Amino acid sequence: xxxxxxxxxxxxxxxxxxxxxxxxxxxxxxxxxxxxxxxxxxxxxxxxxxxxxxxxxxxxxxxxxxxxxxxxxxxxxxxxxxxxxxxxxxxxxxxxxxxxxxxxxxxxxxxxxxxxxxxxxxxxxxxxxxxxxxxxxxxxxxxxxxxxxxxxxxxxxxxxxxxxxxxxxxxxxxxxxxxxxxxxxxxxxxxxxxxxxxxxxxxxxxxx
Numbered sequence: 001x002x003x004x005x006x007x008x009x010x011x012x013x014x015x016x017x018x019x020x021x022x023x024x025x026x027x028x029x030x031x032x033x034x035x036x037x038x039x040x041x042x043x044x045x046x047x048x049x050x051x052x053x054x055x056x057x058x059x060x061x062x063x064x065x066x067x068x069x070x071x072x073x074x075x076x077x078x079x080x081x082x083x084x085x086x087x088x089x090x091x092x093x094x095x096x097x098x099x100x101x102x103x104x105x106x107x108x109x110x111x112x113x114x115x116x117x118x119x120x121x122x123x124x125x126x127x128x129x130x131x132x133x134x135x136x137x138x139x140x141x142x143x144x145x146x147x148x149x150x151x152x153x154x155x156x157x158x159x160x161x162x163x164x165x166x167x168x169x170x171x172x173x174x175x176x177x178x179x180x181x182x183x184x185x186x187x188x189x190x191x192x193x194x195x196x197x198x199x200x201x202x203x204x205x206x207x208x
Contacts (some may be wrong), residue, residue, distance in 0.1 A: 025128040028135045032115065034156050037064040037181035039188075042173045044073075049168025061173070063115055064181055067103060068189040082191040087203065089191040098193060101202040115151075134160075 039062040046055035057077075062070040069083035080091040083103055090099040129136045134152040152160040157178050163171045181188070193199075 024130045024135065025123065027130060028128050028137075028151075029123070031153055031156070035063075035065075035158060038062065038158065038178055039181050039185065040158070040175040040178040042175050044171060044173050046169060046171045054169075061175065062181060062185070062188050064186065064189060069115070070188040080191075082189060084189050084191055087191075091191070091194070091197075093194075095198075096194075096196065097198045097200060099200040099202060102204055 039060070042059055042061045044055070044057040044059075045053060046057075048054050057073050058075045059071070059073040061072075067083060067085045069081065069088075071081040073079045078093050080089075080093075082089045082091075086103055088101050088103055090101075091097075092099075125141065126137050126139055133154065134150055136148055136150050138148045139146070147164040147166050149164075150160070150162040151158060157175075159175055161173045161175070163173075165171075
């Protein structure tokens, strides 16, 4: 389960601005532009290269434009990812460890970043194809940690995300009970460092 959490953190870049050109990328951008904030419950199923189910889980997902992301896995093992607009915090309560990295590091690693980015420089790092209400997003770099991300909509509601890694594992997330985020819920995107945890600071400007 920890591997899928790390992949998710690496996948943070996926939402952007509207373009007049009616290509598949701009269609996805327009859909994402309508979702300034969202909060939803999710259920997760992870399968391996042989399509064998290897993990399941559930939790809460939220995002806010620009550059804020919240992912709290509550079952079967708790873990938390918070992107506060500058840094990405990954908390593993069982290991009593927090990993922190620059948001830009997460963006270059995987396509989920487009969910909270709307600039052309970020979007130029990915290619987009569509089929019905689903969009497949693939990084142009072969060094990305995630092979592809699929996002699906029903009208203006984001209903599904599917992450495929380079080893053939697929993590599918079904989203339910989607709402906008209230002002008080914006505190989700502020990570409070727990006491007595090890900190793995991978930020480029970190002082070692």
